[in-house]
Amino acid sequence: MSKVYIALQDNDESRYIVEAIEESNPDSTVIHQPAMIRIEREGRLVIERAVVEEKMGRDWDVQELHINLITLGGNVDEDDDQFVLEWKQ
Amino acid sequence: MAAKKLNIKDKYRLLTRDLDWDFSYEDRKQAFPYEEFEGIKITDWNKWEDPFRLTMDSYWKYQAEKEKKLYAIFDAFSQNNGHLNVVDSRYVNALKLFLTGVSPLEYQAYQGFAHVGRQFSGVGARVACQMQSLDELRHVQTQIHAMSHYNKFFDGFQEFSHMHDRVWYLSVPRSFFCDARSAGPFEFMVAIGFSFEYVLTNLLFVPFMSGAAHNGDMATVTFGFSAQSDEARHMTLGLEVIKFLLEQHEDNVPIVQKWIDKWFWRGTRLLTIVAMMMDYMLPNKVMSWKEAWEVYFEEAGGALFKDLARYGIRMPKYAETIEKEKEHISHQAWWTFYTHGHAAGFHTWIPSDKELDWLSAQYPDTFDKYYRPLWELAKEQEAKGERFYTSGLPQLCQTCQIPMLFTEMDNPNQNSMRDSVFEDERYHFCSDGCKDIFDEEPEKYVQSWLPVHQIFQGNCGGPGVEDVLSDYYKMNVGVDNMDIKGSPDEKRWNEWKGIA
Amino acid sequence: MPVYALNPGYKGERMDRVENFHGNQIVYVGWDEHRMFCAAKAFPLPPSMPFAAVIENIMPEAFGQHPEFSQINWETAEWLLDGEPFKPQLEASLEAQGVGHKSMVRFKTPELQGFQNAGV
Numbered sequence: 001m002s003k004v005y006i007a008l009q010d011n012d013e014s015r016y017i018v019e020a021i022e023e024s025n026p027d028s029t030v031i032h033q034p035a036m037i038r039i040e041r042e043g044r045l046v047i048e049r050a051v052v053e054e055k056m057g058r059d060w061d062v063q064e065l066h067i068n069l070i071t072l073g074g075n076v077d078e079d080d081d082q083f084v085l086e087w088k089q
Numbered sequence: 090m091a092a093k094k095l096n097i098k099d100k101y102r103l104l105t106r107d108l109d110w111d112f113s114y115e116d117r118k119q120a121f122p123y124e125e126f127e128g129i130k131i132t133d134w135n136k137w138e139d140p141f142r143l144t145m146d147s148y149w150k151y152q153a154e155k156e157k158k159l160y161a162i163f164d165a166f167s168q169n170n171g172h173l174n175v176v177d178s179r180y181v182n183a184l185k186l187f188l189t190g191v192s193p194l195e196y197q198a199y200q201g202f203a204h205v206g207r208q209f210s211g212v213g214a215r216v217a218c219q220m221q222s223l224d225e226l227r228h229v230q231t232q233i234h235a236m237s238h239y240n241k242f243f244d245g246f247q248e249f250s251h252m253h254d255r256v257w258y259l260s261v262p263r264s265f266f267c268d269a270r271s272a273g274p275f276e277f278m279v280a281i282g283f284s285f286e287y288v289l290t291n292l293l294f295v296p297f298m299s300g301a302a303h304n305g306d307m308a309t310v311t312f313g314f315s316a317q318s319d320e321a322r323h324m325t326l327g328l329e330v331i332k333f334l335l336e337q338h339e340d341n342v343p344i345v346q347k348w349i350d351k352w353f354w355r356g357t358r359l360l361t362i363v364a365m366m367m368d369y370m371l372p373n374k375v376m377s378w379k380e381a382w383e384v385y386f387e388e389a390g391g392a393l394f395k396d397l398a399r400y401g402i403r404m405p406k407y408a409e410t411i412e413k414e415k416e417h418i419s420h421q422a423w424w425t426f427y428t429h430g431h432a433a434g435f436h437t438w439i440p441s442d443k444e445l446d447w448l449s450a451q452y453p454d455t456f457d458k459y460y461r462p463l464w465e466l467a468k469e470q471e472a473k474g475e476r477f478y479t480s481g482l483p484q485l486c487q488t489c490q491i492p493m494l495f496t497e498m499d500n501p502n503q504n505s506m507r508d509s510v511f512e513d514e515r516y517h518f519c520s521d522g523c524k525d526i527f528d529e530e531p532e533k534y535v536q537s538w539l540p541v542h543q544i545f546q547g548n549c550g551g552p553g554v555e556d557v558l559s560d561y562y563k564m565n566v567g568v569d570n571m572d573i574k575g576s577p578d579e580k581r582w583n584e585w586k587g588i589a
Numbered sequence: 590m591p592v593y594a595l596n597p598g599y600k601g602e603r604m605d606r607v608e609n610f611h612g613n614q615i616v617y618v619g620w621d622e623h624r625m626f627c628a629a630k631a632f633p634l635p636p637s638m639p640f641a642a643v644i645e646n647i648m649p650e651a652f653g654q655h656p657e658f659s660q661i662n663w664e665t666a667e668w669l670l671d672g673e674p675f676k677p678q679l680e681a682s683l684e685a686q687g688v689g690h691k692s693m694v695r696f697k698t699p700e701l702q703g704f705q706n707a708g709v
Contacts, residue, residue, distance in 0.1 A: 002392030007295060008315050034375055034516065035302035035310050036295070063097075065150045065319050067158075069321045070314050073389045075396070076140040076325045080096050088129050126595050273593065289610040425627040459624075462707035464655075466625060481651050483628040484617045484693075492628040502708030504629065506693065508671065514603065515671065515691045519618070532592035536601040545633040546609045 001043040004074030004085040008037050009014065014068045016055040023055075024048050036070055045074070047083040101142035106135075109212035121210040126252065130338035134211030136498040137333055140325055142232065146484045148220050148442035152227065159231060159315045166308045167238045174305040176372045178243070178582035179573055183370035183395075185245040185435040186235060190262045191293065191364060193253040195316075197266035201281060205274040213334075217326045221282075224319040231315065235308040243578050245435050248563040252434055255538075255549070256562050257540035258426075260490045264537065265359050269352075271533070275334065276348050283327035284352035290320055293363050296381040300371040310456035328393070335400035342401050351529070353405035354522035357414075360487040364419035365426065369440060375449035382415040393425060407522045412497040418459040425494045428479040432554060434564050436573035438469050459501050476572055482541045482554075487516040487534055488523035490508055495519045511535065607690040614690035616683065618643070620652050621697040622708045629693065636684035640677040643694075657701045669695040 006021075008014040014037060021039055022028060028041040039045065052060045057069050074085035096105070112120060124131070165171075176179060199222050206218030233249075241244035253259050269280040298313030334341045364378040376384075394404045405411075423437075430437035440448065445464060448456045470477040483492035497505045507518040511531040518524040527534045543549050550561040558564045575580050583589070592599050607614050614636050618630030630651045634643070646662055652658050668675040671692050678686050688694060703709040 002395055003388070004392075005389070008131060009318075034299045036299055037313065051143055063141075063147055063151065066143075066322065068156055068318065070294050070317045072321050072324065075328065076217065078141055079098060079115075087392055087396050098665055099600065123595065127593060148652065218658075254671060273595075276593075308591075421627065424624075428625075430665070457705065462705045466704045466709055477625075480654060481630040481632070484619070484631050494627040500622075502624060502703075504619065504621075504624075505631070506619070506695075508693065514606070515689070515693075517691070517693065520683045529591045532594075532599060532601040534601075535603045535605075538604060541631050542605045542615065545613070545615065545631070546605075547611065 002087045003040045004045050005038060005086055006045065006047075006072045006085060007039075007070040009068045009070060010035050010037050011068060013056070016052065017052055017065070018070065019053040019055050021045065021047055023052050025064075043087055044058040045085045049081050049086055096118070100144050104144035105213055105216045106144065107138070108216070117210060120170045121208060123208045123274050124210055126342055127275050129273075129275045129334060129341055131211070132337055134209075135214070135477070136336065137211050138329060139213055139217055140329065141322055143220065143322065145216070148223075152223075153201075153508050154253075155315050156227070156231075157379055160234075161310055162311045163238075163308060165237060166235075166311075167583065171307050172239055172242050173585060174307070176304045178305065179436070179438060179576070179577050180244070180304050180372055181239060182435040182573070183366045184239055184435060185243075186362065186370070187244055187309075188232065188236045188258070188295060189249045189252045189434060190259055191235075192229050193250060193528075195225050195229035195232065195519045196260050196267050197263075197270060197283060199223075199229065200351060201266065201270045203268065203278055205277050208274040210428075214330070217329075221319075221323055221326060222318075225322070227328070227586055228312075228316045229320070231312045234391045235312045238308060242581070244565060245569040246470065247565075247579075247584070251563050255540075255566075257432065258429075260360060260538060260540050261362070262492050265355055268355070268533070278327070279334075279345060279348040280352040282308035283331050284349060285327075285356050286320065286323040287327040287393065288353070288386060289356040289360055290323075291385045291389065292360055292381055295322060296365055298378055299361060300367060300373070300375040301372045303375050304371055310314060322466070331397065331402075333401075335402065346402055349402065350406040351526050354520075354526065355489065356492060357411050358519075358555075360521070361491065362417075362423045365422035368419035368451075369423040369444075370526065372444075374447060378419045378446075379415045379451060386518060387412065387413065410498055410520070413493070416455040417498075417501060419498065420448070420452075420456065420463075421494045423498065424460070424463050425483075425492055426478055429483075431478040431570055434562070434569050436571065436576050436578060438573045439471065440466055455501070474476075476574075482544065484517060485539045485541050486519035486523050487537050487539070488518055488526050490539060491519060493517065493519045493568070525559075605691070609663055610690075614683070616643075616688060617691070617693045618647065618651050619693065620655075623652070623655060623656050623657075623701075624709050625702050625704065628651065629695070634683060636689075637682045639680055639682055640686065640688075641679040643683070644677075644679070656704060657698075660701060661698055662700070665698075665700070666698065667697040669693075669697075674704045 008017060018037055025041050025045050028039050031038040049060060049062050062078055065083055072085055074087050075086045106403055202218045202222035202225060206215050206222055209215050253263055269277050294313050294317040298310050302310035334345050351359060369379045426433055429436045467477055485492055493504055493506060495505050497503050505520055507521060507524040509516050509524055509528055516527060545556055547559045551557055554565055559566045564570055568577055604661050610633050610646045614635035615631055616634050632647055668677060
């Protein structure tokens with residue numbers, strides 16, 4: 001299985017998103033680079049709205065992810081409750 | 090009762106698919122005349138899926154938010170003389186190359202996506218291309234704004250747009266996009282939307298921008314990552330295009346494969362300049378070009394092609410050559426610019442001893458053997474007061490338009506040279522990849538505007554190279570070009586920093 | 590297919606026809622395994638130029654900056670013309686010995702291995 005990855009700008013909002021990603025995807029790898037945070041995981045990675053909202057303590061729209069997103073690798077599927085990155089092979 | 094909020098999927102359907110209409114009295118084929126000549130077969134545009142399901146109302150909302158953040162930082166940067174915080178004046182030369190070589194490509198991408206966004210008969214693709222087109226326009230504008238601050242304090246930024254259209258090395262990025270934009274709409278999408286956006290722009294906008302942050306350049310990292318936040322959407326569009334074409338008809342598979350082979354090769358050649366920017370123009374290093382290539386091309390691209398194997402798509406042709414070249418191209422490119430420093434619109438230099446050691450450590454198999462001796466020679470020449478600027482004009486590749494600087498991977502001391510004869514005229518190429526592209530469509534590439542040949546034809550002013558530089562390229566000769574040592578840029582920097 | 594175009598029979602303009610060079614032709618010269626020069630160099634030359642003039646005038650301009658240049662033995666240099674082994678005839682013109690428009694002339698100097706013997 002290949003790795004999916006996502007990179008976010010290193011800022012206050014992303015820190016909560018990264019925390020949420022770590023909680024929703026227990027064996028993901030978080031890599032800190034200058035000004036950015038890269039998260040990798042085998043096969044699949046999910047960002048759940050409910051978990052992000054809990055970390056941020058406010059409502060969060062999944063599409064707000066666009067503001068802090070730098071890059072990603074994998075097939076994307078997004079709806080109101082979650083954002084999924086996945087390789088099927 | 091309050092109106093119920095639409096969910097993303099319903100909103101996407103209403104604000105995208107619902108914007109289309111049937112043609113009752115016009116012929117649909119005449120309305121979309123570019124859709125068939127490339128041989129691509131589309132049976133059902135409704136199968137198009139936009140995974141982000143972004144609609145125009147949300148698009149404006151989030152883009153406005155990105156812009157507000159970005160411009161707040163630009164203001165802070167310029168109010169606080171942010172240019173003084175960059176690591177040293179050499180770094181700024183990477184930005185000159187960025188503004189003259191990359192930002193105008195954003196403008197070309199804007200034009201290209203506006204065009205294909207008009208030409209697809211499927212509404213989902215049209216809306217996605219419209220957004221990407223607006224993104225690209227935003228990128229060129231924010232980049233010009235960011236660098237207008239540097240233009241007040243450093244040389245070489247003032248004529249970026251004019252230079253892009255004329256300067257010898259800028260014909261490389263310019264012709265890359267002209268090639269894509271003059272192709273049909275589906276090839277454009279595979280070229281730019283997929284090959285370039287999905288794999289290759291990452292190498293420019295992620296490790297290089299992270300490098301900008303590491304070198305104290307707050308403005309560049311901010312526009313870079315702001316642009317890149319759109320890029321994630323572009324990547325997803327690029328991948329969607331590929332999957333859509335491959336699922337529509339099996340006859341599309343060989344055509345798409347041919348375009349992937351072509352555009353990965355074209356893109357790899359184009360990125361030579363980024364390789365050099367990372368290894369030689371960032372004084373504080375984040376990662377080597379080789380490492381960036383392994384992460385973003387070999388690993389990320391490898392996963393992508395594994396995923397596409399189910400459609401019968403394989404890795405791009407010459408992937409093995411590309412893998413070997415990662416050890417060489419940054420060194421070859423910087424040597425080329427160093428030795429042509431009299432004809433470049435930015436400054437060049439011999440890497441410091443510390444940097445040479447870093448390169449040896451990053452490239453243990455190639456640097457000391459092939460490239461350190463070049464710099465030893467350059468140092469000797471400089472010590473004799475004969476800083477090496479090469480005479481004459483180089484031979485260029487007919488396809489990528491890069492000087493024929495690449496070498497054979499089984500003998501890295503020897504330049505790689507290929508040629509083809511088409512209708513009694515000989516054409517030269519830097520590689521098998523570039524030769525294949527020409528041989529597939531010679532009628533297209535006989536039209537290459539090769540700067541060296543244009544100078545010899547008398548189309549760029551003259552008679553001397555210096556006249557071409559000053560009058561035709563609009564470089565401030567003796568100010569914008571030559572070594573950083575002794576340049577006005579260096580002198581001002583030392584005054585600001587109190588360096589004797 | 591020579592091009593994928595909207596209209597059949599599309600012909601591109603040949604930008605570098607020999608007629609565009611005011612009586613000259615382009616000749617490329619390259620010194621094998623001497624990477625001090627990043628690439629072969631291009632020169633507009635009259636087709637009637639004898640090869641001796643290429644060696645006397647063009648080669649020093651192209652490669653004279655190299656520390657080994659003065660040691661080149663032109664008698665023993667090995668030549669390739671458009672990829673084929675070639676023996677230059679010094680008195681004959683470029684045209685007469687098959688050096689045409691956009692021909693590539695390469696030479697090898699087996700006794701000279703470049704700066705630090707590193708192919709530089």
